[in-house]
Amino acid sequence: MQTRKTFQKSLTLEAVRELKSHPTADEVYNFVSKQYPEISRATVYRNLNYLCETGSVYRVRVADGADHFDYKTTPHYHFRCSSCGRVTDVAMPYMENLNAQCETANGASVTEHQVFFSGSCSDCKKQNQ
Amino acid sequence: MQTRKTFQKSLTLEAVRELKSHPTADEVYNFVSKQYPEISRATVYRNLNYLCETGSVYRVRVADGADHFDYKTTPHYHFRCSSCGRVTDVAMPYMENLNAQCETANGASVTEHQVFFSGSCSDCKKQNQ
DNA sequence: ATAACTGCAAAATATTTGCAACGCG
DNA sequence: CGCGTTGCAAATATTTTGCAGTTAT
Numbered sequence: 001m002q003t004r005k006t007f008q009k010s011l012t013l014e015a016v017r018e019l020k021s022h023p024t025a026d027e028v029y030n031f032v033s034k035q036y037p038e039i040s041r042a043t044v045y046r047n048l049n050y051l052c053e054t055g056s057v058y059r060v061r062v063a064d065g066a067d068h069f070d071y072k073t074t075p076h077y078h079f080r081c082s083s084c085g086r087v088t089d090v091a092m093p094y095m096e097n098l099n100a101q102c103e104t105a106n107g108a109s110v111t112e113h114q115v116f117f118s119g120s121c122s123d124c125k126k127q128n129q
Numbered sequence: 130m131q132t133r134k135t136f137q138k139s140l141t142l143e144a145v146r147e148l149k150s151h152p153t154a155d156e157v158y159n160f161v162s163k164q165y166p167e168i169s170r171a172t173v174y175r176n177l178n179y180l181c182e183t184g185s186v187y188r189v190r191v192a193d194g195a196d197h198f199d200y201k202t203t204p205h206y207h208f209r210c211s212s213c214g215r216v217t218d219v220a221m222p223y224m225e226n227l228n229a230q231c232e233t234a235n236g237a238s239v240t241e242h243q244v245f246f247s248g249s250c251s252d253c254k255k256q257n258q
Numbered sequence: 259a260t261a262a263c264t265g266c267a268a269a270a271t272a273t274t275t276g277c278a279a280c281g282c283g
Numbered sequence: 284c285g286c287g288t289t290g291c292a293a294a295t296a297t298t299t300t301g302c303a304g305t306t307a308t
Contacts, residue, residue: 042291043290045273046274090234092234098246112246114245137263138263170298195296195297
């Protein structure tokens with residue numbers, strides 16, 4: 001199956017890149033529909049799935065309902081503040097050896113791992129004091 | 130707010146413990162309703178949330194729609210096979226120092242971390258050969 | 259007795275899909 | 284022109300909630 005370059009596809013990718021804030025599909029849709037109100041939510045979802053498959057964006061599953069999308073495709077870890085819900089990157093080295101460790105322990109062939117942290121971000125910590 | 134011991138609550142906890150296979154809420158509901166058909170789906174969801182809050186079961190968010198529940202409450206990691214969807218525990222040491230590492234990198238106060246691996250489990254690996 | 263809990267139905271949230279029209283290559 | 288893509292609406296999936304009746308303590 002071939003793929004075609006469409007205006008909607010480019011807009012979707014641009015949105016994830018410009019938002020930078022690990023947007024949900026809904027946030028991407030809101031952003032895109034400001035520039036192009038005719039776009040359908042379904043198209044945004046379809047294009048986000050497509051972009052994930054081709055590796056142009058990365059899907060992040062943190063602990064709140066919707067999936068988030070990340071324009072940064074090099075492997076890294078995430079933190080989610082349980083009071084404000086914001087998702088941020090963690091400036092921590094990627095653990096190269098972890099997949100191999102899991103393979104040894106499990107007998108499976110491991111292709112990737114995700115790590116996510118939760119707690120209270122520095123902003124929310126201040127407010128609660 | 131006080132809590133009361135109910136038949137439905139016990140059944141829900143027992144289901145997670147007996148299923149052992151990281152069931153989803155729906156799977157817990159199906160299991161429980163075989164023994165007690167009058168139970169409502171909403172009650173199962175409410176009780177699963179309650180059991181998570183009190184630490185009796187653990188919520189696992191792996192990369193497929195629904196949340197999974199784990200009777201094993203000591204911290205450990207998970208693997209999900211992307212072809213059969215099965216979720217298994219990984220017999221790998223828990224990294225005690227990871228939260229502290231994230232705190233240093235992020236300035237947040239980190240209360241927990243989850244790690245999940247994906248790939249192909251040993252059964253599916255065989256089948257695809 | 260009274261406040262927590264339940265069952266039911268409806269709502270909320272998140273995502274996918276069938277289909278006819280559209281438009282990229 | 285052909286087939287991938289879109290927009291729309293409806294369907295599906297997962298979870299929560301309002302409410303009136305039930306029950307544990």
